[in-house]
Amino acid sequence: MTTTTVASFEIKHHQYLDADGKPTQELPAFAKDMDKMRSLYRDMALLRAFDAKTYALQRTGKMGTYPASLGQEAIGIGYGDCLTADDVIVPYYRSTGGLLKHGVTMKEILQYWGGDEGGSDYSVAKEDFPICVPIGNQIVHASGVAKAIQIRKQKRAVVTEIGEGGTSEGDFYEGINVAGVWNLGVVFMVNNNQWAISVPSEIQTACETYAQKAIAAGIEGIQVDGNDIIAVRQVAEYAIEKARNGGGPTVIESVTYRLCDHTTADDASRYDNKDVKDEAWKNEPMVRLRKYLEANKAWSDKDEEAMNAENAKKVEAAVEEYMAIPKPGPELMFDHLFEELPEMTKPQREEAIRRAGGNK
Amino acid sequence: MAAITLIEAVTAALAHELEHDKEVILFGEDVGKNGGVFRATDGLQATYGEERVIDTPLAESMIAGLAVGMAAQGMKPVAEMQFMGFIFPAMEHIVTQVARMRNRTRGRLTMPMVIRAPYGGGIHAPEHHSESTEALFAHIPGLKVVIPSNPSRAYGLMLAAIRDPDPVIFLEPKRVYRIVKHEVEDNGEEYPLEACFVDREGKDITLISWGAMMHETLIAAEKLAAEGIDAEVIDVATVSPIDMETILESVRKTGRVCVVQEAPKSGSIGSEIAAEIAEHAVMSLLAPIGRVSGYDTVMPYYKLEKQYMPTVDRILDEAKRIMEYK
Numbered sequence: 001m002t003t004t005t006v007a008s009f010e011i012k013h014h015q016y017l018d019a020d021g022k023p024t025q026e027l028p029a030f031a032k033d034m035d036k037m038r039s040l041y042r043d044m045a046l047l048r049a050f051d052a053k054t055y056a057l058q059r060t061g062k063m064g065t066y067p068a069s070l071g072q073e074a075i076g077i078g079y080g081d082c083l084t085a086d087d088v089i090v091p092y093y094r095s096t097g098g099l100l101k102h103g104v105t106m107k108e109i110l111q112y113w114g115g116d117e118g119g120s121d122y123s124v125a126k127e128d129f130p131i132c133v134p135i136g137n138q139i140v141h142a143s144g145v146a147k148a149i150q151i152r153k154q155k156r157a158v159v160t161e162i163g164e165g166g167t168s169e170g171d172f173y174e175g176i177n178v179a180g181v182w183n184l185g186v187v188f189m190v191n192n193n194q195w196a197i198s199v200p201s202e203i204q205t206a207c208e209t210y211a212q213k214a215i216a217a218g219i220e221g222i223q224v225d226g227n228d229i230i231a232v233r234q235v236a237e238y239a240i241e242k243a244r245n246g247g248g249p250t251v252i253e254s255v256t257y258r259l260c261d262h263t264t265a266d267d268a269s270r271y272d273n274k275d276v277k278d279e280a281w282k283n284e285p286m287v288r289l290r291k292y293l294e295a296n297k298a299w300s301d302k303d304e305e306a307m308n309a310e311n312a313k314k315v316e317a318a319v320e321e322y323m324a325i326p327k328p329g330p331e332l333m334f335d336h337l338f339e340e341l342p343e344m345t346k347p348q349r350e351e352a353i354r355r356a357g358g359n360k
Numbered sequence: 361m362a363a364i365t366l367i368e369a370v371t372a373a374l375a376h377e378l379e380h381d382k383e384v385i386l387f388g389e390d391v392g393k394n395g396g397v398f399r400a401t402d403g404l405q406a407t408y409g410e411e412r413v414i415d416t417p418l419a420e421s422m423i424a425g426l427a428v429g430m431a432a433q434g435m436k437p438v439a440e441m442q443f444m445g446f447i448f449p450a451m452e453h454i455v456t457q458v459a460r461m462r463n464r465t466r467g468r469l470t471m472p473m474v475i476r477a478p479y480g481g482g483i484h485a486p487e488h489h490s491e492s493t494e495a496l497f498a499h500i501p502g503l504k505v506v507i508p509s510n511p512s513r514a515y516g517l518m519l520a521a522i523r524d525p526d527p528v529i530f531l532e533p534k535r536v537y538r539i540v541k542h543e544v545e546d547n548g549e550e551y552p553l554e555a556c557f558v559d560r561e562g563k564d565i566t567l568i569s570w571g572a573m574m575h576e577t578l579i580a581a582e583k584l585a586a587e588g589i590d591a592e593v594i595d596v597a598t599v600s601p602i603d604m605e606t607i608l609e610s611v612r613k614t615g616r617v618c619v620v621q622e623a624p625k626s627g628s629i630g631s632e633i634a635a636e637i638a639e640h641a642v643m644s645l646l647a648p649i650g651r652v653s654g655y656d657t658v659m660p661y662y663k664l665e666k667q668y669m670p671t672v673d674r675i676l677d678e679a680k681r682i683m684e685y686k
Contacts, residue, residue, distance in 0.1 A: 090429070117463060117464050117465070117466055118466050120464055120465045120466065120468070121465055121466040121467070121468045122468065126468060127432070127433070127469075129432065129469070130461075130464050130465050130469075133456075134452060134456045134457075137425060137428075137452065137453060137456065137457055139425075140421065140422050140424075140425025140426060140428070140429070140453070141425055141428045141429040141432070141457070142429060143422075143425070143426060143429060144425060144426035144427060144428055144429015144430045144431075144432070144433075144437075145429040145430070145432060145433055146429070147426060147429065147430055148429065148430045148433035148434075148435050149433065151385065151411055151412075151435070152433075170419075170421060170449070171421055171422070171425065171452075174417070174419040174421055174422035174425070175422065175425065177417055177419070177422075178416065178417050178419070178422055178426065181417055332466070333463075335467075336462050336463040336465075336466050336467045337462070337463055337501060337502055338462070338502070338504075338525075338526045339462075339470070339525040339526055342554055342601030343554070343601070343603070343604075343605065344601045344602060344604055345601065
């Protein structure tokens with residue numbers, strides 16, 4: 001009788017830029033392309049400007065609850081930049097960056113969070129899922145989408161996203177496990193922003209990393225500095241290529257910090273630590289990318305000003321479009337319940353329309 | 361044409377759709393080589409391959425969630441839950457995603473899927489294998505809930521369920537999987553959903569049931585006939601949405617009605633049917649509406665299941681009580 005080690009594992013952490021924007025290792029080719037890096041910076045800035053505007057809209061009663069991505073912009077913009085129109089995003093509520101990169105419009109996102117399901121009737125990314133509200137369901141859906149893609153022998157990647165708290169849900173394990181067994185082309189992005197509303201990461205798991213949860217599903221798990229868009233993009237691109245080409249699934253944990261409230265309905269000052277948050281601000285993804293661009297003489301104050309003005313204009317235009325959307329009629333409650341409304345339900349539809357028409 | 365059982369009719373319908381629609385995919389626990397624990401998918405993997413008849417890991421929430429992903433890609437998943445008692449981990453997906461996806465995307469992504477599950481008592485099964493919780497699903501807008509009562513209906517309704525553009529919960533009354541055989545022609549002809557079937561015409565009282573209880577109900581109708589009471593018997597078949605027109609038409613004719621169900625009484629399909637009759641045909645009633653049902657108790661383990669389940673005698677007693685009103 002002997003005792004032997006039958007399996008052992010390690011988790012790699014990837015970082016290319018430190019908090020000062022200085023390279024920590026040889027950079028990938030795209031990171032040396034200043035046009036590409038400027039464009040990623042602009043995308044992140046647009047997301048931040050959009051989020052700020054949605055807060056203002058919510059506070060003035062023009063929109064419902066909204067979850068911002070402040071401090072976490074590198075994640076959605078990073079993986080979103082690697083996708084083609086054929087790929088599929090199965091998003092959760094903090095996937096705004098990825099969805100915008102995939103062609104979902106700011107107007108549609110505002111329409112959705114403004115209380116209208118019509119916002120999920122995407123005009124461009126027609127196979128992307130609506131955002132998932134119940135925590136973790138999207139992980140299994142992504143595996144289902146990837147199974148269909150595999151059966152049809154297509155070369156398309158599926159990307160889904162979840163918070164670190166969501167990885168405590170059974171669906172997270174069930175979804176990554178089947179992806180492993182069936183070698184499905186899914187990239188599972190874990191946004192480890194340290195908080196599940198008010199519950200800190202140390203109460204969520206005894207694991208040292210969230211990436212290692214992949215090990216129990218027999219799939220690759222990688223950790224990246226989620227505030228370093230070069231690291232996020234580089235590892236996401238690897239995993240997305242792998243997914244498209246039959247290489248199977250990957251879990252990517254992006255370590256970041258939620259600098260905003262959970263949503264507009266939350267007040268993080270009730271539970272977070274000001275010193276920790278001040279420290280986290282020094283680490284946030286846009287400052288470091290700007291420093292990197294400036295060090296490469298690829299960005300100036302003038303560029304920043306021009307970009308901010310342009311982004312403000314884009315956001316304003318989207319808000320105008322959103323505000324111009326007519327209020328949905330009550331028939332919409334009924335018209336997409338089934339392809340054909342059951343006989344039993346037809347009188348209810350008529351009543352809802354009649355009463356909305358002011359004829360009580 | 362061959363005489364086949366209800367479960368063989370399920371298999372025949374599944375095979376027919378696998379044969380004629382390449383988007384149909386079957387999956388679940390043990391559905392492959394083993395052909396399902398009741399053999400509903402017997403031989404299908406051997407014929408249609410492992411890519412179309414797929415054994416999954418053991419996780420019901422995942423099974424429902426996979427169906428959501430595949431349906432969103434335009435496939436027609438037919439997922440098996442091994443027993444309805446194990447469907448509850450999948451309830452989250454069924455309620456929050458399957459039933460809602462069409463509406464929450466305004467028709468962009470639809471859910472043309474079937475979730476099959478054997479259900480009901482009477483086979484001396486382990487705990488959690490015998491409940492009748494169809495009302496849980498019927499309560500959720502966006503789902504259709506279909507229950508066949510005999511082999512030909514299992515065949516025709518399964519075809520309709522798979523071809524339906526919306527999600528169908530297809531509950532198979534396992535007590536009657538093998539008790540009767542029907543001549544069923546494998547001709548691909550479906551039966552309509554959202555339609556009741558009048559299995560016996562009569563003028564004195566309307567007996568309404570579905571699933572396994574149709575057998576006791578039809579026996580009771582014959583016994584009533586011997587006593588001079590002419591019962592009409594309706595198989596609801598699609599318990600949500602219900603074809604109330606057929607039921608109301610019958611009630612307006614007979615003026616007396618008794619609903620027979622295996623499920624607990626409160627908040628049930630029987631309650632809904634009684635309420636609809638009260639709303640729309642109360643003036644036609646000659647007697648109070650009767651309900652013969654399981655008790656409002658936990659479904660007992662098998663030593664007591666016969667005491668729980670409605671019997672022919674209970675149906676006869678209730679029908680005669682209803683007939684006493686002049």
